[in-house]
Structures are given as structure tokens and as C-alpha cells.
Amino acid sequence: MSTVDNPPRWLAVAALAKIKNGAYSNLQLNQLINEHRMDRRDINLLTNMVYGVIQHRLTLEFWLKPFVRHPHQLDPWVRELLLSALYQWQYLDKIPQRAVFNETIEIAKVKGHPGIRRFVTGVLHQMDRSGLPAFDTIEDPDERLSVTYSMPVWLIQELRQQLGATKMEAIIASLNQPAKQSLRVNTALSTVSDVTTALTNDGLTVESSKISPLGLVVTDGQAINTEAMRYGMFTVQDESAQLVVPALNVQPGDQVLDACAAPGGKTTQIAAELDADAGGEVVALDIHANKVRLIGQNAARMHVADRVAATELDARKVQTQFDDESFDRILVDAPCSGLGLMRRKPEIRYEKQLQDSLNLQKIQLAILAAVAPTLKKGGIMTYSTCTILQQENQDVIAKFLADHPEFELQTTPTEQDLKADRTDKTLSIYPDDYLSDGFFIACLRKK
Structure with a gap:
């Protein structure tokens, strides 16, 4: 069975190409998850790749630039394929580099033509031989921060002016960490204790929020697929x-x-x-x-x-x-x-x-x-x-x-x-x- 028949990686590339053209990441992901039958592991990989590539886009494009003369002239799916390969290689420790490269080349072969397969193979091998460019080669300090944390320069400068350099950097560094799965208990129907028990019985791992007395944070499992969610015992809502x-x-x-x-x-x-x-x-x-x-x-x-x-x-x-x-x-x-x-x-x-x-x-x-x-x-x-x-x-x-x-x-x-x-x-x-x-x-x- 080819990699493309095993959907998460190809679906991630397809989603990223659409998001780059204006689709919202959360809506695009929900649509793909609903359309394709995947187990929890595949859903987690798909979600991780889509959000990860978007979060680190400026960093990934900086790494890609020396190896592709005109990256924005590539077909969108080919560009996103290379960026997703870089993301897996650099940020997902549990996936060996050889597996990332092989599966990326397989997608290029099945979804493209022989020329695209050769191009993608050449870029990946050249990256491996030459190594990726270092951030300290960027002379302008704001540009260096922008590439390091994948944040626009204007926002870095505005946050520094309003909050100071230390707080600005703490904020932009934190934004590339995964979002929590946070819930608000519906007090019209239930209690924090009852929802915790219901979710725990469904195999989820749940913690009380340190911010909101009605909040719960799910650290393992998907709350939206539970009977408690369908019945209205809670809703998905950020702690803040x-x-x-x-x-x-x-x-x-x-x-x-x-x-x-x-x-x-x-x-x-x-x-x-x-x-x-x-x-x-x-x-x-x-x-x-x-x-x-x-x-x-x-x-x-x-x-x-x-x-x-x-x-x-x-x-x-x-x-x-x-x-x-x-x-x-x-x-x-x-x-x-x-x-x-x-x-x-x-x-x-x-x-x-x-x-x-x-x-x-x-x-x-x-x-x-x-x-x-x-x-x-x-x-x-x-x-x-x-x-x-x-x-x-x-x-x-x-x-x-x-x-x-x-x-x-x-x-x-x-x-x-x-x-x-x-x-x-x-x-x-x-x-x-x-x-x-x-x-x-x-x-x-x-x-």
C-alpha cells in the first residue's frame, strides 16, 4: 500500500495548500476528519502536521529557500509537501528522517509526474548533504526573531514597544506550543465533578483548570466525540x-x-x-x-x-x-x-x-x-x-x-x-x- 493510500500525510499537504489560499485551518481539518475514516493516531498526525507547518511557516520557508530558487512558483501542493517534510524532519522526533524522505518522495511520485518526483528527491537529498541554514546568519535582530519564532516583524516590534523585549519574546515563544483542549462545564445541567467522572469513564485524562473554576483540560483523548458533549454537559471553550x-x-x-x-x-x-x-x-x-x-x-x-x-x-x-x-x-x-x-x-x-x-x-x-x-x-x-x-x-x-x-x-x-x-x-x-x-x-x- 502506498503512502498516499494512508491518508494523514497527503491530507495534510492538501489541507495546507487550501489554507494557504484562504481556508481556515480548523474548518479545513474538521472537514477532512469527517470525510476520511482515520483512527486517533492518524487524526493526531494530520492535526499535528497541519498546525505545525502553519505555526513554523516562516522558519520552514527560511530553511527551504537555499534549495529552491523560486519556491512561490511551485505548485502549492509541491511547496507544502516540501515544507511538511521539513517540519516532520526537524520537529517530530519519533519519525526517522529516512521514513520522512521516503514517504515524501512517494507522495510526489503518486500525485505528480516523474519530473516532480526527481525535483523533490533532489531537494531533500541536497538538504541532507548541505545542512539547513542557521538563524545566526540573519543580521537584522527583528528579522532573526521573526524567522526563529515564525512571527511577523511588525507584531514583534509592536509587542516590544507595548510590553518590553522580555515579555514580547516570552509571548511569541509560547505561541508555538500546542493549544490545550479546554472545556467549560454547563452548570445548567451538570457539575465539574460529574463531567470529570463521565470523561474519565470514557477513557479520557482530565485536569481541573487553574484559571476557571468551571474549566477542565483534557490531556489525553477527544472530548468532542463523547456522549457528555452530545448531551450538552459541557462545551469546548478556552480557559481565558x-x-x-x-x-x-x-x-x-x-x-x-x-x-x-x-x-x-x-x-x-x-x-x-x-x-x-x-x-x-x-x-x-x-x-x-x-x-x-x-x-x-x-x-x-x-x-x-x-x-x-x-x-x-x-x-x-x-x-x-x-x-x-x-x-x-x-x-x-x-x-x-x-x-x-x-x-x-x-x-x-x-x-x-x-x-x-x-x-x-x-x-x-x-x-x-x-x-x-x-x-x-x-x-x-x-x-x-x-x-x-x-x-x-x-x-x-x-x-x-x-x-x-x-x-x-x-x-x-x-x-x-x-x-x-x-x-x-x-x-x-x-x-x-x-x-x-x-x-x-x-x-x-x-x-
Whole structure:
């Protein structure tokens, strides 16, 4: 049986070629896993290769460059084949070099023509004979960091300016570590103890989160394939993201607005705190009809649909449907650059520029300004993003408060008393702090 009949390596190359052309890595992987019958080992190899090549792309391209005169003129699948061979050779210790080279040549032979097979064979053998170029040959220090950690130069420079050189390097080094498989227990239906027992009985290895009291981290096994997941006992959610809703301090009878709600992870977390009999409800907005349906589906799976009103509406137009002082609590989990998610969605690092953050800042401020009048006096509005740049975080809060003196900034609380010695009232979780997603949370009280 040829290597190409054994799908993970070829599927990884095919996926990488599509992702390079604009597909999202997580969606592309899920599609391939659903279409091809693979055991857990093959799924793990496929996932590792796809995320690994994307994470280390600038490093791999640096290593490839001396051996291929015009790498970007290659067919996409041939380029990704060579990069995936480099990734396996340099980063996957358990796969012998000879096996990597042989299987790479086999894919080139079956999927290409004799000329491609000879080309790939020649490149691999030349790499082996000559050795790969060293990072210390790069004179410019920022370019060297960029290639070493596979991060864009602009982001390195921006993080250094905002956080200092030591913190910047700690962040970018941490982002190439694997993302944790983290879950949030659905308190409307279950308990941390019950979910832990259910997953352990299914053969998974589970640890309690050190960040969120409702969080669990799966260190072995796939939680999404379990009966507990299907029944809605938990949902997949990063540990940092789980901190946002508790900061709202939701009460059972509250009227809550989730202004940017899709796909509904935080909506269902809010709903679990509400009591429909006491009048508690969360109005969950999204601008797209298909995403509104997704919110409804997630609410149904999590058994909280009686407390969720999924509504198709641009948050910037909220006052067309809701009166002033309609809500006790408002969550603005704002559209953002997503740079805190680079461990989980590694392609983000190559797609964003600083101007994207500046453009998003205008949208973030517009949403806050639009929803602010609908909050009751004494109510809390929580603003959150999954990015790590101050342009979308601290700067947004400063600008909003300057224009809205009726609001005051409160210290963002956490049940685990995270970063208790911080001087800022806002909470910034960086990817190196707890090896979770980068997140920013600010709590604003209406006087």
C-alpha cells in the first residue's frame, strides 16, 4: 500500500495548500476528519502536521529557500509537501528522517509526474548533504526573531514597544506550543465533578483548570466525540474566554444583552446563570442569519434555550429595537483581530496588519457607544476581546470613558484571583501567562 493510500500525510499537504489560499485551518481539518475514516493516531498526525507547518511557516520557508530558487512558483501542493517534510524532519522526533524522505518522495511520485518526483528527491537529498541554514546568519535582530519564532516583524516590534523585549519574546515563544483542549462545564445541567467522572469513564485524562473554576483540560483523548458533549454537559471553550461572563456578575432575573454573540459560547454561559421563571433572559445578537441560527442550536444543545433570544441585528443599531435602560448587564465581546488566538488559529499571524487593529478600534467604539444607553443605571457592561494589542483593548476603554463620563471603570474580578498584584483595573491575559488564549476584559459600571 502506498503512502498516499494512508491518508494523514497527503491530507495534510492538501489541507495546507487550501489554507494557504484562504481556508481556515480548523474548518479545513474538521472537514477532512469527517470525510476520511482515520483512527486517533492518524487524526493526531494530520492535526499535528497541519498546525505545525502553519505555526513554523516562516522558519520552514527560511530553511527551504537555499534549495529552491523560486519556491512561490511551485505548485502549492509541491511547496507544502516540501515544507511538511521539513517540519516532520526537524520537529517530530519519533519519525526517522529516512521514513520522512521516503514517504515524501512517494507522495510526489503518486500525485505528480516523474519530473516532480526527481525535483523533490533532489531537494531533500541536497538538504541532507548541505545542512539547513542557521538563524545566526540573519543580521537584522527583528528579522532573526521573526524567522526563529515564525512571527511577523511588525507584531514583534509592536509587542516590544507595548510590553518590553522580555515579555514580547516570552509571548511569541509560547505561541508555538500546542493549544490545550479546554472545556467549560454547563452548570445548567451538570457539575465539574460529574463531567470529570463521565470523561474519565470514557477513557479520557482530565485536569481541573487553574484559571476557571468551571474549566477542565483534557490531556489525553477527544472530548468532542463523547456522549457528555452530545448531551450538552459541557462545551469546548478556552480557559481565558471562560473568565468573561463571571465578570458580569449576572443575577438570576437579569435582562442581559450579548451584543456580539455568535457562535454562542458566552451566551450559553450567561444563560446558565439565569432563571427563566424569574424573568431572566439574554438577548443574543449577530448580524448574520446563519450565525443567529447557530446561537439557537448551541442554546438548545446546552439546554438553556428558554433563556436565550437569538436575534439578527447589528449591535450598532441596537437602539432601533431596544429602549434606553433595557438591560441590567451588557456583554460586548467585540469583533477583534484575534491575535490572542494564534496558538489555536496559527494562520492569523500572517493575515493581520497593525492597520487592521486600528480599523477594528472604530467598530469596537461604535458598538460600545451604541449599546451604552440601553444599560440601566448601576448596571455593568463588560468589554472583552481575544487580542493582545492595546489599540483594541486599553485604548478603546480610554477613548470610550473620555466620551462617556457616566461610566466608571471597575476592577475586573476573577474567582481564582488571577494577577492579584496587577495595578490595572482591566485584566490582560497573555498567551504565555497560563498557556491559554490571549484575552482582555474590562468592566464598566454605569453611574
